Amino acid sequence: xxxxxxxxxxxxxxxxxKHLTIWNEKDATKRLELMKxxxxxxxEIVDSxxxxxxxxxxxxxxxxxxxxxPQGGFTPIKPVDINHNIARxxxxxxxxxxxxxxxxxxxxxxxQGKAAHLYVFVDIENKL
Numbered sequence: 001x002x003x004x005x006x007x008x009x010x011x012x013x014x015x016x017x018k019h020l021t022i023w024n025e026k027d028a029t030k031r032l033e034l035m036k037x038x039x040x041x042x043x044e045i046v047d048s049x050x051x052x053x054x055x056x057x058x059x060x061x062x063x064x065x066x067x068x069x070p071q072g073g074f075t076p077i078k079p080v081d082i083n084h085n086i087a088r089x090x091x092x093x094x095x096x097x098x099x100x101x102x103x104x105x106x107x108x109x110x111x112q113g114k115a116a117h118l119y120v121f122v123d124i125e126n127k128l
Contacts, residue, residue, distance in 0.1 A: 040116040047120040085110045
């Protein structure tokens with residue numbers, strides 16, 4: 001099983017940072033274009049709230065999250081960890097006044113140079 005394209009650590013770090021940029025982008029059209037550079041067309045996301053495949057469903061989920069917390073944003077709280085074609089990033093999501101409304105970790109599996117799987121683990125969800 002070798003359907004991966006080797007990425008350097010720097011390339012994977014860059015893709016993970018772009019992944020966070022996608023989730024922080026407020027414009028759905030821009031976000032969709034960014035997704036095409038980072039995610040495989042059939043990317044699968046597994047989150048406690050949904051399992052979805054593809055750009056459109058993920059974009060709709062991000063829209064819903066941003067509607068709940070329009071001033072929110074994802075910020076890394078630890079450096080990216082990389083193991084072969086897998087990267088994980090620990091993050092917080094909140095407002096400038098309360099940066100850790102939600103904390104968690106994303107695990108991205110890269111295939112053919114793009115993220116093919118995204119597993120989201122949420123630690124805490126505090127009320128606004």
